[in-house]
Amino acid sequence: RILTYYTVNLLKLNFNANPIGVDDVKNEKQKKKISRFYLDSQATTMIDPRVFDKMIPYMTYVYGNSHSRNHFFGWESENAVEEARENIIRLINGKNNKEIIFTSGATESNNLAIIGICTYYNNINKNKNHIITSQIEHKCILQSCRYLQTKGFEVTYLKPNQKGIIELEDIKKNIKPNTILASFIFVNNEIGVIQDIKNIGKMCKENQILFHTDASQAIGKVPIDVQEMNIDLMSISAHKIYGPKGIGALFIKRKKPNIRLNAMMHGGGQERGMRSGTLPTHLIVGLGEAIQLCSREMERDNKKLIFFFNYVKQYLSKNLDYIIFNGCQINRYHGNLNISFLFVEGESLLMSLNDIALSSGSACTSNTLEPSYVLRSIGVSEDIAHTSIRIGFNRFTTFFEVQKLCVDLVNSVKRLRSISPLYEMELEKNNSSSDTLQFVWT
Amino acid sequence: MAASSRAQVLDLYRAMLRESKRFSSYNYRTYAVRRIRDAFRENKNVKDPVEIQTLVNKAKRDLEVIRRQVAEQGTAARRKTGNSSWSLGKPCTHWP
Numbered sequence: 001r002i003l004t005y006y007t008v009n010l011l012k013l014n015f016n017a018n019p020i021g022v023d024d025v026k027n028e029k030q031k032k033k034i035s036r037f038y039l040d041s042q043a044t045t046m047i048d049p050r051v052f053d054k055m056i057p058y059m060t061y062v063y064g065n066s067h068s069r070n071h072f073f074g075w076e077s078e079n080a081v082e083e084a085r086e087n088i089i090r091l092i093n094g095k096n097n098k099e100i101i102f103t104s105g106a107t108e109s110n111n112l113a114i115i116g117i118c119t120y121y122n123n124i125n126k127n128k129n130h131i132i133t134s135q136i137e138h139k140c141i142l143q144s145c146r147y148l149q150t151k152g153f154e155v156t157y158l159k160p161n162q163k164g165i166i167e168l169e170d171i172k173k174n175i176k177p178n179t180i181l182a183s184f185i186f187v188n189n190e191i192g193v194i195q196d197i198k199n200i201g202k203m204c205k206e207n208q209i210l211f212h213t214d215a216s217q218a219i220g221k222v223p224i225d226v227q228e229m230n231i232d233l234m235s236i237s238a239h240k241i242y243g244p245k246g247i248g249a250l251f252i253k254r255k256k257p258n259i260r261l262n263a264m265m266h267g268g269g270q271e272r273g274m275r276s277g278t279l280p281t282h283l284i285v286g287l288g289e290a291i292q293l294c295s296r297e298m299e300r301d302n303k304k305l306i307f308f309f310n311y312v313k314q315y316l317s318k319n320l321d322y323i324i325f326n327g328c329q330i331n332r333y334h335g336n337l338n339i340s341f342l343f344v345e346g347e348s349l350l351m352s353l354n355d356i357a358l359s360s361g362s363a364c365t366s367n368t369l370e371p372s373y374v375l376r377s378i379g380v381s382e383d384i385a386h387t388s389i390r391i392g393f394n395r396f397t398t399f400f401e402v403q404k405l406c407v408d409l410v411n412s413v414k415r416l417r418s419i420s421p422l423y424e425m426e427l428e429k430n431n432s433s434s435d436t437l438q439f440v441w442t
Numbered sequence: 443m444a445a446s447s448r449a450q451v452l453d454l455y456r457a458m459l460r461e462s463k464r465f466s467s468y469n470y471r472t473y474a475v476r477r478i479r480d481a482f483r484e485n486k487n488v489k490d491p492v493e494i495q496t497l498v499n500k501a502k503r504d505l506e507v508i509r510r511q512v513a514e515q516g517t518a519a520r521r522k523t524g525n526s527s528w529s530l531g532k533p534c535t536h537w538p
Contacts, residue, residue: 034468049470049511056510300480396469 037356037401041240041392042189042217042336047286048242048395054289055244058282066279067270077281084288088236088249091295093225101250101271102284106216107140108264109235109250112275113212114144114183116261117233118153121180123262132174132182134158134166135377136190138214141183154178163328164193164378171203181210186218186234190374190390191327192336194222201230210259216240216248220294221302221333226251232259238283242395243290247283250275301395302334308393308402309334315406320413322426326375326388337391338375340384343423344416349389352412356405359390451494454501455482461508466515474508 038046058080066081068074085097094100103109114131121128133145135157145155156174160166166184175182182204184195197213204211211230216237218224226234234251238244252259252274267276294301316323322342341349346360360372371385380388391405417423455478462474485497 038469046467046469049465049474049515050504050507052514053507053510396473398469398472 034400035355037404039391039393039397039401039405040357040359041394041397042192042390043359043392044239044245045242045394046396047239047244048290048293050293051243051286051289055282055286058285062281064281066281067268077279080281080285080288081279084284084291087288087292087295088251091220091224091291092234092251093227094251094253095227096254098272099251099254101252101274102279102287103248103250103275104246105239105248106138106214106235106237107248108275109237109248110138110140110183110212110214111144112250112261112264113233113235114141114181115148116264116274117210117212117259118148118180119151120260120262122153127178128180130154130156130176130179132156132158132171132179132209134160134184136160136164136188136374137183137185138189138216141185141214145183160193160378162379163331164188164191164326164374165328165331166195166200168196168199168203171200175203175207175209179207179209181212183212183214186213186215186224187222187333187336188327188374189217189336190372191338191378192217192332192334193327194218194331194333196331197231198229204232205230217333217336220291220298221335223298226253236287238287238290241290241294244283244286247280247287249287297395304395304397305333305335305393308397308399309337311402312337312391312406316409319406319410322423324380324384326378326380335393337393338388339391340375340380340388341413342384342387343420343426344387344413346387346389348416349387349409349412352416353405353408356408359392360388451482451498454498454505458501458505458508461505461512464512464516465508466512470511470515 058077062073062076062080064071064073064075064077066074066077068077081102082097085100088094088100089097101109101112103112118129118131129152131145131148131153133141133155142157145153145157149155158166158170158174171182182200184197184200186197187194195213201211210232212233212235213231214235215224216235217240219234219236220241224231224234231251232253232255236249236251238247252261261274263274263276265276268278270276270279313325316339320341324340324342326338326340350358350360371382372388375385375388376382393402458478459475462478463471465471465474481501488494488497
């Protein structure tokens with residue numbers, strides 16, 4: 001009934017429809033009180049109250065060290081940690097709880113997977129020193145690969161096509177006898193594109209190379225089956241799925257022969273010696289609960305996100321010209337929308353939308369003046385890359401926020417274009433024969 | 443154990459909605475209200491008494507979660523605005 005309602009309204013292009021249901025902002029006075037809107041969900045998400053409620057006992061009266069094997073306090077914490085492991089394994093169809101190693105986040109998981117795996121296998125066989133990855137990976141993967149290059153490793157950075165998808169033929173051409181590992185991001189954090197992980201995993205298995213994927217934006221949002229997708233290593237982050245910051249996990253498949261890696265944190269031998277350090281029980285419980293909620297709410301959340309995605313696209317296409325939606329529009333996560341508004345500088349647009357939290361790219365690169373390297377990799381020119389913004393919807397986003405975003409975006413873009421000399425020249429160009437691209441702007 | 447009656451389920455539904463509307467955060471408030479309505483509507487045709495009781499027990503647990511979180515958010519909001527003895531430099535008398 002809900003889907004039928006969505007379809008009917010989309011067909012009628014009824015932009016005043018609210019098929020999502022409840023939105024308690026009814027009168028103008030209440031609307032004025034709501035001053036801040038968060039639509040940068042790829043940077044982080046708010047913690048779900050159910051997750052926080054589950055964490056509270058482990059921050060107060062359940063304080064045992066989960067590695068204390070001699071008393072009840074330790075056993076209680078250990079049971080909570082094992083329950084969280086079980087939740088993660090169940091979601092991704094893993095086989096054994098021991099396949100999950102808890103870390104401080106996806107960055108540490110990525111570093112551990114890439115540097116730990118490659119240095120271990122290189123120590124055994126010096127000829128094994130090649131890694132395949134892509135140009136649109138998260139910064140932590142690119143920097144890990146760059147670090148390994150300084151240690152003598154060979155890294156191939158594959159260029160995606162214009163839609164942001166890595167071609168299977170390119171991967172196949174670059175697999176060599178000395179390749180140890182292939183690493184490709186599951187859902188890109190900037191453009192939201194989903195890679196063909198299943199076929200990449202199959203190719204890696206056929207060529208006997210390890211396959212790692214950064215699933216921090218994918219877990220709990222798109223279905224993941226590590227057996228079917230032949231994923232050997234997977235990085236997970238809690239704060240992207242309504243969990244606490246400071247906790248993540250690395251999935252390491254148990255297979256024959258065992259996957260081994262060099263630990264980067266040495267100490268008491270926790271987490272099978274792969275990541276020493278006392279486990280933060282409260283954060284792990286938060287991660288486990290967030291994962292469990294995602295497994296229940298994934299379908300419901302995705303229906304809403306698809307509606308918001310289509311609504312924003314249709315509204316902006318109807319009210320603005322010279323806009324480009326970056327990335328493949330079909331194989332994607334619909335909670336991420338990356339748009340280029342030509343003739344408007346992205347940072348200026350963000351400043352003009354001062355009550356809506358958006359991003360002009362990855363949070364990890366937001367303090368640099370460089371345009372997004374992901375957009376540059378998919379063939380977007382530098383001037384257009386500077387005009388891009390990224391919108392992130394989440395479970396808690398309301399239709400009112402989406403409507404306000406659309407209205408404010410259109411007004412801001414029109415206002416900024418009215419004072420943009422480039423837009424003026426483009427309009428004149430349409431009436432004359434001169435070409436704005438002839439002008440070179442430093 | 444006797445299954446919950448229609449009146450009890452409706453009382454629980456109203457209590458959950460009432461508590462959810464007390465969330466200070468707009469996003470939590472709207473999500474909770476929407477989620478509760480969706481959940482009760484999805485299960486409105488359940489006939490099995492055992493299943494009804496399981497769902498009612500889960501709803502009661504969720505109501506307690508909402509109450510705790512509403513109270514916690516209220517405390518956090520007061521701390522932020524400075525309307526608490528803690529921020530005014532007075533001795534904190536409510537710590538257990």
